[in-house]
Amino acid sequence: MSFDRRRFILATGSVLLLQGCGRGPVTVSSVPEDTAPLTVEETDTLAVMVRDLFPGPGLTDVLYGRVVKKLIRLTSDDMIAELLSNGIRELDSGADWRAMTPTQRAAGLRQIAISPFFQYVRYQAVTTLYSDFSVWALYGYEGESFSKGGYLGRGFANLDWLPEPKTRLPWPV
Amino acid sequence: MAGIDLADDSAVVVIGSGAGGATVAHELCSRGIPVVLLEAGPRIAPSDFQNDENVAFTQLTWLDPRQATGNWSAGRYAPNLPALTVKAVGGTTLTWNGLSYRLQPWEFEARTRYGEIEGATLVDWPVGYDELDPWYARAEQKLGVTGTHSLPVNAINNNFKVLYNGARRVGYQRISNGGLAINSKPFDGRPGCIQMGFCNQGCKISAKWSTLVSEIPKSERTGLLDLRTRAMALRLEHDAPDRISAVIYDNGDGTLHRQRARIICVAGNAIETPRLLLNSVSPSHPDGLGNDSGQVGRNYMRHVMALGFASFPDPVNMHRGITTPGTVFDEGRHDETRGFAGGYLIEAAALGLPTLAGLLDPTGWGKDYAEFLSRYDHLSGTLLCGEELPRAENGVTLHATEKDQHGQPIPVVHVDEHPMNDRMRRHFHGRVAALYESVGATQYRAGVTVAAAHNLGTCRMSNEADAGVVDAFGCSHRVRNLFISDGSVFPTSACENPTLTIVALALRQADHIAGRMGRREL
Numbered sequence: 221m222s223f224d225r226r227r228f229i230l231a232t233g234s235v236l237l238l239q240g241c242g243r244g245p246v247t248v249s250s251v252p253e254d255t256a257p258l259t260v261e262e263t264d265t266l267a268v269m270v271r272d273l274f275p276g277p278g279l280t281d282v283l284y285g286r287v288v289k290k291l292i293r294l295t296s297d298d299m300i301a302e303l304l305s306n307g308i309r310e311l312d313s314g315a316d317w318r319a320m321t322p323t324q325r326a327a328g329l330r331q332i333a334i335s336p337f338f339q340y341v342r343y344q345a346v347t348t349l350y351s352d353f354s355v356w357a358l359y360g361y362e363g364e365s366f367s368k369g370g371y372l373g374r375g376f377a378n379l380d381w382l383p384e385p386k387t388r389l390p391w392p393v
Numbered sequence: 394m395a396g397i398d399l400a401d402d403s404a405v406v407v408i409g410s411g412a413g414g415a416t417v418a419h420e421l422c423s424r425g426i427p428v429v430l431l432e433a434g435p436r437i438a439p440s441d442f443q444n445d446e447n448v449a450f451t452q453l454t455w456l457d458p459r460q461a462t463g464n465w466s467a468g469r470y471a472p473n474l475p476a477l478t479v480k481a482v483g484g485t486t487l488t489w490n491g492l493s494y495r496l497q498p499w500e501f502e503a504r505t506r507y508g509e510i511e512g513a514t515l516v517d518w519p520v521g522y523d524e525l526d527p528w529y530a531r532a533e534q535k536l537g538v539t540g541t542h543s544l545p546v547n548a549i550n551n552n553f554k555v556l557y558n559g560a561r562r563v564g565y566q567r568i569s570n571g572g573l574a575i576n577s578k579p580f581d582g583r584p585g586c587i588q589m590g591f592c593n594q595g596c597k598i599s600a601k602w603s604t605l606v607s608e609i610p611k612s613e614r615t616g617l618l619d620l621r622t623r624a625m626a627l628r629l630e631h632d633a634p635d636r637i638s639a640v641i642y643d644n645g646d647g648t649l650h651r652q653r654a655r656i657i658c659v660a661g662n663a664i665e666t667p668r669l670l671l672n673s674v675s676p677s678h679p680d681g682l683g684n685d686s687g688q689v690g691r692n693y694m695r696h697v698m699a700l701g702f703a704s705f706p707d708p709v710n711m712h713r714g715i716t717t718p719g720t721v722f723d724e725g726r727h728d729e730t731r732g733f734a735g736g737y738l739i740e741a742a743a744l745g746l747p748t749l750a751g752l753l754d755p756t757g758w759g760k761d762y763a764e765f766l767s768r769y770d771h772l773s774g775t776l777l778c779g780e781e782l783p784r785a786e787n788g789v790t791l792h793a794t795e796k797d798q799h800g801q802p803i804p805v806v807h808v809d810e811h812p813m814n815d816r817m818r819r820h821f822h823g824r825v826a827a828l829y830e831s832v833g834a835t836q837y838r839a840g841v842t843v844a845a846a847h848n849l850g851t852c853r854m855s856n857e858a859d860a861g862v863v864d865a866f867g868c869s870h871r872v873r874n875l876f877i878s879d880g881s882v883f884p885t886s887a888c889e890n891p892t893l894t895i896v897a898l899a900l901r902q903a904d905h906i907a908g909r910m911g912r913r914e915l
Contacts, residue, residue: 272759273758273759273763274758274762274763274766275760275763276763276764276766276767277763277764277767278767279763326759326760329758333756333758339756342756342758345758346750346751346757346758347447347747347750347751349750350746350747350749350750350751350766351447351746351747355746356746358767359746359766359768359769359770360708360710360770361712361745361746361769362710362712362713363444363445363745364445365444365589365590365591365713366444366589366591366597366598369587370586370587370588370590371550371587371588371589371590371713372586372587372588374713375551375710375713376548376550376551376588376710376713376714377548377549377550377551377554377714378551378710379554379555379707379708379709379710381707381833382554382555382558382832384549384554385549385554385557388546389546389557389568389569389570389719390540390569390571391539391540391541391546391569391571391572392495392540392569392571392572393567393568393569393722
């Protein structure tokens with residue numbers, strides 16, 4: 221399936237472009253409109269890498285696109301720009317990275333797992349993805365509770381598949 | 394509020410407003426003694442604390458440059474963040490969990506009990522349990538420790554219910570959710586806990602004890618506390634080799650001040666306290682103030698830590714309520730057959746999703762990891778807190794070239810773990826995996842704590858001047874009006890969370906100081 225990136229962005233005004241969120245062969249992933257200093261192809265490779273790093277159930281390309289967007293923002297530091305473009309070039313240096321099977325890509329990532337490029341992308345991915353409110357909602361982390369009066373009376377002790385302790389526990393033990 | 398003149402040499406100066414420093418300050422103010430309290434960080438109102446792990450980390454953490462070296466987790470994964478300490482009024486009492494456990498009597502005699510252990514510098518404490526007992530009782534009263542002084546324990550939350558049931562099924566007997574400095578009902582002008590979670594991000598309602606909401610305001614009400622925030626102590630001065638006379642501090646905008654002092658109590662935690670002494674070099678103290686023994690900065694201990702998280706078929710929602718709601722104490726004993734010295738505690742512990750994802754495996758990625766994290770509301774978790782052996786070379790030194798924003802050499806925190814650490818972790822993971830399996834866990838993951846949470850031992854106390862930095866009251870062996878008032882003085886770490894013991898020692902030290910001041914000995 222081909223997709224006109226620019227027209228989609230113009231039509232929606234969105235900074236994110238998404239196409240599919242499947243686990244199948246990747247063609248184009250979700251990347252921001254302005255990818256400079258990286259090329260569109262490079263950011264696509266990056267998006268695929270981020271998805272391979274954290275292929276969590278329910279995580280969509282919109283979320284992976286947010287990681288890529290953050291990485292692009294971080295390229296305002298020249299050293300990061302160089303780290304990323306060199307790392308992506310390395311990924312793409314053999315066969316077409318995006319055309320490989322997920323298993324092949326995972327094996328490739330394992331080989332570069334000690335590289336600064338990999339570690340930087342992994343760190344940005346894990347901190348961005350799992351700090352995203354929509355991921356919290358997806359996985360049942362409820363976050364801020366002060367404004368709702370805490371969890372007193374809101375399920376802090378509602379686990380019902382195990383028995384309650386019969387007596388009050390002693391202190392000191 | 395007292396405004397104490399910089400030239401006033403009758404003042405007691407306390408450096409650091411955490412568990413040790415603010416406790417000493419409050420005790421002295423309560424006895425009519427004026428105190429200058431220097432705190433490197435700002436004063437943050439509890440209402441400004443954030444129910445957000447990322448935001449709170451930035452708001453509270455001591456992020457001045459530090460370096461971690463050695464084979465420990467921080468050396469590998471966080472070379473610029475050896476320890477999670479707090480830079481704000483209240484110090485690390487803002488982010489502690491409230492677990493207020495006394496050390497066990499035998500833990501004060503680690504060397505006698507464990508014998509000689511290769512690669513460790515074990516000693517007995519110069520103060521024993523019986524001596525500390527009444528100070529523990531007072532500390533429990535001040536902190537409002539549940540299960541003591543007629544304070545009820547808190548309600549049991551989901552995460553602890555899982556740990557409790559699993560612990561019973563594998564035969565553990567000593568399990569409790571008591572011993573928390575988190576109000577189960579209104580106490581001491583602070584409200585009861587509303588099970589918010591986010592105990593480690595600063596308690597917004599002040600149900601959890603911290604010096605920010607207890608000792609600091611109480612000291613201020615005496616009219617005798619001169620609290621100076623954003624005041625970073627840089628070095629200590631003396632007018633005789635055995636008499637400290639002043640502290641030089643940066644008031645936050647680069648201006649240096651010299652506060653004269655009659656007595657100085659240093660309570661900057663086990664990293665900043667030895668750093669300050671090592672940065673205070675003079676002809677009569679060429680290796681750092683009060684460092685004739687060469688022990689300043691040595692024998693740094695954390696606790697042996699690890700995370701154990703399990704996934705269950707049914708929801709847990711561990712994040713609802715108190716972050717560390719209760720503990721299994723059965724493994725808190727010395728048993729040579731386990732292959733390591735000292736005991737450990739199995740503490741129920743919840744982490745928010747951002748911290749869990751970052752910590753559980755600091756290099757984690759891939760399908761299995763992502764799928765485990767996706768089970769978030771079905772996870773239950775524990776923290777290992779075990780005794781870490783002191784080692785002479787583990788410690789705090791000054792960086793040869795790197796300086797902080799005040800132009801002071803940054804601290805290098807070095808830890809090469811004793812082989813017993815990993816033996817203890819393996820034992821813990823075996824026990825906790827079995828415990829969780831007994832209540833239906835489908836998957837168990839061993840996790841890592843990267844930066845140190847507890848910082849102990851870098852100015853150890855001893856009866857002999859050549860074996861430690863301070864005496865049994867925390868008074869320098871070499872400088873008679875210099876005291877150390879924090880966890881630096883611990884000769885060994887024991888397996889309990891250290892705050893209650895830090896407070897008990899500080900109460901006893903303040904009584905000792907006031908007595909000696911009254912007798913004109915200081």
